[in-house]
Amino acid sequence: MPTIKSSYLGNLRTEMEHLQSMTRVLTDAPVDNNGKGEAFSPTDLVAAALGSCMVTIMGIVAERESVSLDSLSWEITKVMSANPRKIEEIIVDFSWEKPLQDEKIIQKLKNAAKTCPVALSLDPAIKQTVNFNF
Structure with missing residues (x-):
């Protein structure tokens, strides 16, 4: 059974969901690697x-x-x-x-x-x- 379900949101951003707790985490590419740096890389x-x-x-x-x-x-x-x-x-x-x-x-x-x-x-x-x- 999976632990995490993830999806690509576009613009170098992802969203991950911890299935047991339903907690969500966003990631963003860092500014020095073409991203916005608006979330954890x-x-x-x-x-x-x-x-x-x-x-x-x-x-x-x-x-x-x-x-x-x-x-x-x-x-x-x-x-x-x-x-x-x-x-x-x-x-x-x-x-x-x-x-x-x-x-x-x-x-x-x-x-x-x-x-x-x-x-x-x-x-x-x-x-x-x-x-x-x-």
Whole structure:
């Protein structure tokens, strides 16, 4: 059974629908690649998926350890190469205003992030730089 149903809307724009939740996402080609840049580009979604997956797996570990990830945030920087045009690097910068003091759990969270399914699924040619600012 499909997970996502998609359609091309024209003008380098697509719409995807997550069938279980009926949530919709639009994509648009970036300005530097003939698009309008009015929505996430497909490569933006790849980069965003890495950060979201990392935090989801960290959340599973945090729940198991009875730890709250409140105030954890992150920023993603996507670096593209020119020839061929592809994602060269994804930089994930985590910030945590109220980090734990337990180094053992901190290390478990870092390991969880680095071994999330998206991180393990990306081509090894895509450099993954992860900064834990906590």
